[in-house]
Amino acid sequence: MSLPTTQTAIAQLVLGGADTLQEVLIPVQKPTGRDILVSVKAVSVNPVDYMKRSGAFDQKLDEPLVLGYDASGVVEAVGEDVKLFKKGDEVMYAGAMTRSGSNAPYQIVDERIVAAKPKTWSYADSAALPLVGLTAWEALVDNMGIPVSQTENPKSLLVINGAGGVGTVALTLASKVLKLKTIIATASRPETIAWTKKFGATHVINHTLPLGPQLTKQGLTFDYVFIYSQFNLYFFTLSSHPPVCGGSNTKNIDEIVPLINPLGKITSILGPDGPIPLQAGMLKSISFHWTAMFTKALFNARPETQGQILKEIAALADAGVLSSDLVTERHVFNVDNLKKVHAKSESGKAMGKIVLERA
Missing domain, CATH: 3.90.180.10 (Medium-chain alcohol dehydrogenases, catalytic domain)
Incomplete structure (x- = not known):
């Protein structure tokens, strides 16, 4: 035909x-x-x-x-x-x-x-x-260099917005393919908290509240950060509530630097609304990567x-x-x-x- x-x-x-x-x-x-x-x-x-x-x-x-x-x-x-x-x-x-x-x-x-x-x-x-699989793999494996592993990897990952499509696949890959020991996801509603735990999060923190105190209270630090959120630079502002939709506040990067382990890596799939204030992370050799699937x-x-x-x-x-x-x-x-x-x-x-x- x-x-x-x-x-x-x-x-x-x-x-x-x-x-x-x-x-x-x-x-x-x-x-x-x-x-x-x-x-x-x-x-x-x-x-x-x-x-x-x-x-x-x-x-x-x-x-x-x-x-x-x-x-x-x-x-x-x-x-x-x-x-x-x-x-x-x-x-x-x-x-x-x-x-x-x-x-x-x-x-x-x-x-x-x-x-x-x-x-x-x-x-x-x-x-x-396809899109979520490619994005999560390229972010975690290609850009941040987290190795595929058959044994537990002692390092830790923070996923901003764990219940979205990309976040869900990222949690699964981090848990079952990369074997990361600690996987922190952000979620705020009971159903999204349960969702992130189902797909591999070992810890969940609330992104509608300041993240810094929650992480500190649980004794959590991280080696990798995957930002999949409208508020793509929110993790730089851990002492304040997230900005309104479409905005970001990048003033308080000093409050995240103590929580990132030396040689930490960050990747984001969304662009910022201003300069990225990474200077404070220089002595820890923190690196930043864009991930654009297209x-x-x-x-x-x-x-x-x-x-x-x-x-x-x-x-x-x-x-x-x-x-x-x-x-x-x-x-x-x-x-x-x-x-x-x-x-x-x-x-x-x-x-x-x-x-x-x-x-």
Whole structure:
């Protein structure tokens, strides 16, 4: 059966709220080079979706914007230089921020950032893994250099926002793959506290209260910090309450320096609203790393490593190390449900991952 030349995607013609999402007719592209064409079976929603939808990246819309940066599906066609996949293969991927996303029946994606989906997981559950799996792995293993280990690693990790999708996978990797002895997560509601403990946190502190006294009271320090929060520099302000949404206060870095072990490492997936005050950590040789999952595809910087990481993530899923309990909601993929999921994700109240599957 030949492929259609057009498809009905969920896209937006103007930037704005979730109500800008609508059905739009767009072409079905033919894959060339190392691209593959995937029949999308399921997708997931991440903060980058609503951030890009609302114009956070200052982009201009010259054509319909199709979001979607998590997907699973079946390969329908391949470019002339494709080496890794063939028609009929079941795959998963996050995709590239500069290309049309997965909220469409068909999507073009570079084979180098794709992997076979877990054999034992459904399309819906598999769609929850790519972006959060890549982000957590690149943050912990690639950027902070925490080694995969078969024995207990005596070092400690602080995860700011442990109940989100990335935080959930980070806790699991830290506990079961990196074998860290102490894993501290931040959470504030009874359900999020229980969630973080379920997925590997050994200690939980409340991010709506000053963190410093809580850490000191429990005798906790840390070697690594993974910041996955709107308040990405909040950990610098341990003596005060967190700033209002969208802001950060970086004045009190001196209060975190005593709690970070020498040679400590910090990584953040969100940018600051001002200079990062790291000078006070110089004598401890504290290092700071950005983690942006889209970097490799955006700059063609070893993109094949993302396919390799996803292959490892799929193996961990099939082995039961990663749990499909990560998925907290499953919906049929349509424009109304996608709008609702965007709103839920944007509210900051979502735990784990929400997926939408094509009927």
